[in-house]
Amino acid sequence: MSFDHLQEAIIAMKNPTVAGLDPKPEYVPMHIRKECYEKYGETLEGAAEAIYRFNCGLMDALCDIVPAVKPQSAYYERLGWRGMEMLERTIRYAKDKGFFVIADIKRGDIGSTAEAYSDGWLGTTKVGESTFSSFDADCVTLNGYMGSDSVNPFLKTCKALDKCAFILVKTSNPSSGELQNVAAGNGDTVYGLMADLIEQWGAGTQGKYGYTVAGAVAGATHPDELKQIRARMPHSFLLVPGYGAQGGTAEDVQYAFQDKGRGAIVNSSRGIICAWQKTGKDGMDYQEAARNAAIAMRDDICRFTTIE
Amino acid sequence: MSFDHLQEAIIAMKNPTVAGLDPKPEYVPMHIRKECYEKYGETLEGAAEAIYRFNCGLMDALCDIVPAVKPQSAYYERLGWRGMEMLERTIRYAKDKGFFVIADIKRGDIGSTAEAYSDGWLGTTKVGESTFSSFDADCVTLNGYMGSDSVNPFLKTCKALDKCAFILVKTSNPSSGELQNVAAGNGDTVYGLMADLIEQWGAGTQGKYGYTVAGAVAGATHPDELKQIRARMPHSFLLVPGYGAQGGTAEDVQYAFQDKGRGAIVNSSRGIICAWQKTGKDGMDYQEAARNAAIAMRDDICRFTTIE
Numbered sequence: 316m317s318f319d320h321l322q323e324a325i326i327a328m329k330n331p332t333v334a335g336l337d338p339k340p341e342y343v344p345m346h347i348r349k350e351c352y353e354k355y356g357e358t359l360e361g362a363a364e365a366i367y368r369f370n371c372g373l374m375d376a377l378c379d380i381v382p383a384v385k386p387q388s389a390y391y392e393r394l395g396w397r398g399m400e401m402l403e404r405t406i407r408y409a410k411d412k413g414f415f416v417i418a419d420i421k422r423g424d425i426g427s428t429a430e431a432y433s434d435g436w437l438g439t440t441k442v443g444e445s446t447f448s449s450f451d452a453d454c455v456t457l458n459g460y461m462g463s464d465s466v467n468p469f470l471k472t473c474k475a476l477d478k479c480a481f482i483l484v485k486t487s488n489p490s491s492g493e494l495q496n497v498a499a500g501n502g503d504t505v506y507g508l509m510a511d512l513i514e515q516w517g518a519g520t521q522g523k524y525g526y527t528v529a530g531a532v533a534g535a536t537h538p539d540e541l542k543q544i545r546a547r548m549p550h551s552f553l554l555v556p557g558y559g560a561q562g563g564t565a566e567d568v569q570y571a572f573q574d575k576g577r578g579a580i581v582n583s584s585r586g587i588i589c590a591w592q593k594t595g596k597d598g599m600d601y602q603e604a605a606r607n608a609a610i611a612m613r614d615d616i617c618r619f620t621t622i623e
Numbered sequence: 624m625s626f627d628h629l630q631e632a633i634i635a636m637k638n639p640t641v642a643g644l645d646p647k648p649e650y651v652p653m654h655i656r657k658e659c660y661e662k663y664g665e666t667l668e669g670a671a672e673a674i675y676r677f678n679c680g681l682m683d684a685l686c687d688i689v690p691a692v693k694p695q696s697a698y699y700e701r702l703g704w705r706g707m708e709m710l711e712r713t714i715r716y717a718k719d720k721g722f723f724v725i726a727d728i729k730r731g732d733i734g735s736t737a738e739a740y741s742d743g744w745l746g747t748t749k750v751g752e753s754t755f756s757s758f759d760a761d762c763v764t765l766n767g768y769m770g771s772d773s774v775n776p777f778l779k780t781c782k783a784l785d786k787c788a789f790i791l792v793k794t795s796n797p798s799s800g801e802l803q804n805v806a807a808g809n810g811d812t813v814y815g816l817m818a819d820l821i822e823q824w825g826a827g828t829q830g831k832y833g834y835t836v837a838g839a840v841a842g843a844t845h846p847d848e849l850k851q852i853r854a855r856m857p858h859s860f861l862l863v864p865g866y867g868a869q870g871g872t873a874e875d876v877q878y879a880f881q882d883k884g885r886g887a888i889v890n891s892s893r894g895i896i897c898a899w900q901k902t903g904k905d906g907m908d909y910q911e912a913a914r915n916a917a918i919a920m921r922d923d924i925c926r927f928t929t930i931e
Binding site for chain 1: 771
């Protein structure tokens with residue numbers, strides 16, 4: 316699904332947010348863990364199953380109010396191939412539930428390798444005369460440090476299959492400025508140049524809302540930069556991490572949006588999936604807690620930004 | 624294993640090269656594919672098994688003459704979780720055969736996520752009171768666009784477990800200059816600033832050959848930049864992709880080495896694993912062909928660089 320689909324889902328739900336599915340075993344409520352460890356042992360397999368059930372429960376609780384989920388690949392790779400199998404299942408479940416799925420993988424590599432990644436995450440893989448889908452997300456995150464030939468194979472797949480990608484511009488982490496904010500070009504910055512490259516790479520692929528297949532990642536923790544990036548990238552949909560646990564506020568993220576609250580989606584991971592840890596109820600209420608947290612986040616952001 | 628171990632293996636074999644295990648199903652000789660497709664079907668499972676057998680055969684043929692292997696994660700992710708399971712097995716087999724294993728993953732993410740990646744690829748994962756290894760490579764490749772907190776969790780694991788990492792500086796692909804060669808800082812370039820950051824990040828972790836846990840990737844296809852990077856990063860072990868299929872020559876890669884041919888390793892992937900496609904023997908000789916190609920590469924590089 317393209318950014319058109321994402322924008323439509325955001326408008327329909329009046330909610331420009333995405334739930335980050337970044338689960339560690341210790342984020343899973345004890346009753347789910349216990350059941351899975353009893354059945355599969357206190358093993359990677361048991362942890363993977365527990366996380367899968369947790370993910371499904373979260374998605375059941377969120378699917379009518381949150382338009383998108385963003386599983387972060389690291390938390391699945393951490394459990395080895397069993398984690399990856401569970402990531403495949405999580406993505407399948409998410410799509411069945413109607414979510415727009417952003418696989419947060421931040422890949423970037425030389426052309427032939429980027430093609431292999433793109434096959435695995437967005438496209439299809441040929442084996443003999445047969446064709447298979449592996450992870451089959453709607454959208455991925457990418458790192459453009461290696462330039463256009465590390466990104467183009469993904470964009471080609473996006474155009475062919477009506478999918479899309481977010482490329483890192485200015486990230487939300489404390490050390491993001493070490494390289495990204497260095498002065499570069501003529502009175503510019505590294506992240507500014509990256510912003511221009513992304514607009515170039517996406518050129519000519521605008522959908523009905525005006526966004527190209529090449530979106531951008533711009534952190535909520537740097538509102539001034541976010542404002543500049545929004546102005547500089549009129550054709551790019553923005554993924555905004557850093558709200559909540561990392562310190563970004565609803566006031567900060569308002570700058571990510573264009574007219575009518577268009578063109579951006581704000582992520583929260585721990586704020587939603589770990590919400591049950593703050594209710595004092597041992598996690599039996601994890602679905603309700605996640606749903607309440609997602610509603611609170613939506614309402615918080617919509618204090619400054621009206622979605623039309 | 625650290626860069627000390629890698630340097631020792633290079634000296635012992637007088638061979639500063641690494642074989643890239645970047646297998647597509649069509650790179651696997653027909654007799655192996657046929658056997659696996661008959662047993663597991665023309666499926667992702669069949670392709671994964673065929674690639675695993677091919678990898679093992681290649682490693683059997685190379686283990687006494689090539690010190691390291693570098694599986695490129697993309698070619699495994701392309702097959703979904705079955706590919707990742709086979710990557711785990713490939714790494715295990717490689718370590719049993721005595722290879723130094725570089726997992727080419729080019730990851731880079733915010734601190735908590737980098738920690739999860741580091742657990743999965745170099746360290747261990749806790750499930751309840753139990754501890755598991757997942758991919759368990761000796762070394763990974765990283766992308767430092769997000770700055771120190773995207774790299775530090777890996778370096779911490781490297782220090783704790785005597786492992787190491789290569790971080791992208793100047794990559795071998797044609798478009799690498801779009802961002803990396805832009806003027807930045809005071810009369811410098813983006814890749815030059817990245818080189819300095821990596822020297823800082825590794826500071827204080829030198830092993831007996833003088834290299835820190837933070838190595839660098841510098842492509843063979845840009846010999847002038849390679850020369851500059853070698854001079855500028857005296858404490859960094861270099862991984863040099865781009866030899867062979869991508870156009871880098873033995874004359875070009877000589878600039879990656881310090882005195883006595885120390886401090887660098889040159890990769891070839893397709894040149895070795897697809898060597899059988901050029902002998903006209905239907906792949907029955909893929910082991911011999913790979914071995915001959917690896918010997919030819921070693922001898923070619925050693926025309927300009929003497930390993931002592």
